[in-house]
Amino acid sequence: MKTAAAERVPRGAYVNLILAALGFLLTAWAWGLISPLSAFYKQHLGLSSVQQSILVAVPVLVGSLGRIPVGALTDVLGARVMLPAIAFLTIIPVLLLTVAGDSYPAMLAVGFLLGIGGTPFAAAIPHGNGWFPPSRRGVALGVIGMGMGGTAIAALLTKPMREIGPDAQFYLCAAVLAGYGVVAWLVLREPPGRTVPAEPFAHRFTEAARQPMTWPLSALYAVTFGGYVSFAVYLVTYLQSQYGLEQGDASLKAAGFTLVAVVFRPPGGWLADRVGGAKVLSLCLAVLAVMAAWQSFAPPLYPWATITFLIMAAMLGAGAGAVFSLLAQVVPRPKVGAVTGIVGAMGGLGGFVPPLVMGAVYGATGHYTIGLLLLALVALAALAYTWTQRNRRPPVDAAVKAPARPDLKTR
Template sequence: MSAPAVAVRVPRGAYTNLILAALGFLLTAWAWGLISPLSAYYKSHLGLSSVQQSVLVAVPVLVGSLGRIPVGALTDVLGARRMLPAIAFLTIVPVLLLTVARDSYPAMLVVGFLLGIGGTPFAAAIPHGNGWFPPTKRGMALGVIGMGMGGTAIAALLTKPMREIGPNAQFYLCAAVLAVYGVVAWLVLRDPPGRTVPAEPFSRRFTDAARQPMTWPLSGLYAVTFGGYVSFAVYLVTYLQSQYGLEQGDASLKAAGFTLVAVLFRPPGGWLSDRVGAAKVLSVCLAVLAVMAAWQAFAPPLYPWATFTFLVMAAMLGAGAGAVFSLLAQVMPGPKVGAVTGIVGAVGGLGGFVPPLVMGAVYGATGSYTIGLLLLALVALGALAYTWSQRNRRPAVDASPAPPLPKTR
């Protein structure tokens, strides 16, 4: 007779720490996304071209993406218990600077650069959640953390009502909430039981992470899924205003709906990947994404076709991003997750930096978004071809034991 399966227990405090990590990413992502819903205002107020507007929107994405590499490495050493509240406090600075920088394009670029700090906690929250949960539950846990990207939806949803209160009302509110979170996180967050501090220097850990066989394929897949989500999250308001003539408030609400759908589908993407395989889930997501992007390239009517198309694309991007990190949690040993997450998260974020620039340049040159959306469809098909080729390959599952349960007094 075969030995009975041993139930894997989740350590005490795991869910509290998971929620706090996801909340930290959510609130800093709110700050990270403050410029995008106002991009049309800044374009008009500062007399910007389409390319300059795209650059203003994309700069926080670039910095937040590249910043995940050092944040992931620092998290390996210092732990998310220190990193998450520290990043929350640091993000307050550029949020408050938004109240005085709106009359200067160079000043706005500097503030956008600093706002990139708000996009980096992902690289701290992912290894934190990974350390608290056993391998069989990490897809779900990392999907919950990924829901933190819904912070960009908060920025979009609050833009219109908060501006009716005052032009800087949302900035002050965001700064206050970040301050409260920073204090709570500092007092309540705990590092995973059994967490070990790597003895190797950052350069060696980064090189080792970069040499892992799956690091760069995962990075490319995340650039398509998460990068696609980010690019729409920051550029969809501009697209809807230019393509369909929507007012800022209406476009912001629709962009927020896109973000919320993507966020809600991320945990199911990780959950399904734990059960049927990440490559299979991701293949379906990429196939549907390619079809929807090709269809939207021809600018169907906003109601109902374009609305339906963007909601389906949001679901596929969210679930696909969850599948990518479910796979990462399976194939990477625990001590390397922080460094690898930094690389994968950085490349994924860069996937969100490039499309807004391409879309702005294409629209400025042709007056149409057709070429940009067709390029998205082609990239999704390329990612699908690779993912489908890996569907039967069994990943080298992290065989490290589940973290020990904390002792009770």
């Protein structure tokens, strides 16, 4: 039976949670700066649809893979060091955007560096996980996941800031990141009871990869979070190509999609804590599959496509929250950072591939039907796995005491 002490939230937990989420939000803003401008760069640099897709996908790829070392470093150095350090480092590529816009190779290089802005997720998640008891981690990690709303900030500010000046948003973002870095360094504290692993990175990575739920959670997160990321970076292009919207209108609608997804992430984690992660995730995946299949027929934008995308956003956000609620329950606390790095990386990679596929499909066929049907099929496959595994207990890592109920159901 749980004791009151075990369920007590330590003093300072909420301040640290907010700062961790804010750090991810602001770096995600930087991470998403290129996507709303992709149509401009396509025209300005004479890019093909595939080249445009690569441009928006490069930061996603780097930010995803970078979560693995960032998660491992967070286990050693702590989020108090990693979050402000990443904020300061992200300033460099943000400022380079002011001088790289006339060269495609230069933009690819800056996009590569901008991927740094996608890595703080792997530092913020174990930080939030350490501050809260298991029964509240789903909501806490969902709040941190709302940091992906930073991509909506990029989309919303693109048009008004470019009216001030072509580089105004870049300078503003750099200044805000600098301010956050200072505040985070002064205010952030490590959670009570945090231990520093003595093993080298290679050993910890291997142990994290051997955790029985690491790869199933990675696959599920690649569908939910990956689906969200792919729409966050490609929806502007999709709306312009499929429905002929202007950049400002498309960016506004893409921001709406992002906001719905991030708002539904904490409720997804909250429901998973209470009724079981498999139930919440199964519902989200089922609805997502139906909506993606429906959208493949390119219904009218008003109201059908708009409603469809908002429902998909809600399901992707809630589903991602459910996955990390499961992670917090089935992964031993000392390994959360490393496992989060792997799961987060796979989720980000799930967002790297679809924009490339969508660009290639549109370039070859002139429409997006095949790409959206592929999303529906992937969601159905994830649904089938989740449902069949909901009562199965994964093998226990013999080296570490397993959580009380390490299965997908958890309820």
